Amino acid sequence: MINVGFYYKIKKGHEKEFEEKFLEIVKILKTTNSGLIEAKLYRSVEDPTEYLMYTEWKDLDSFRNFILSEGYKNTVSYGxxxxxGKPTHRVLQELNT
Known part of the structure; x- marks a missing residue:
């Protein structure tokens, strides 16, 4: 399993739109056997235009397939x-200790 954190800053006034789009995309990913296990959206308490999208994926290949997909490219264009500004992400792998 891997975890990916996506960090976004949204233009003021588009927060609700971003949150709705997040729910829509997660629903699609969960019903298409994409390898997405879970996704949660967090909003900064200090700046309500900053978000963290925390996701869990079955494996690194599932995540890579997602970011190479046409759906992801369309989402990036819309975003x-x-x-x-430009979003960032970090990929983390769970350690089995």
Whole structure:
């Protein structure tokens, strides 16, 4: 299993739109056997335009397939209209200790 944190800053006034799009995409990913296990969205208490999307994936290949998909490319194109700056992400792997 791997975890990916996506960090976003949204243009003011688009917060609700971003949250709704998140729910829509997660629903699609969970019903298409994409390898997504879980996804949660967090909003900063200090700046309500900053978000963390925390996701759990079956494996690294599942995540890689997702970011190479046409759906992801479409989401990135759409995101450019409501994002304030470029998003970042970090991929973490669970250690079996």
């Amino acid at each position: 450019k209209t409501i994002l304030d």
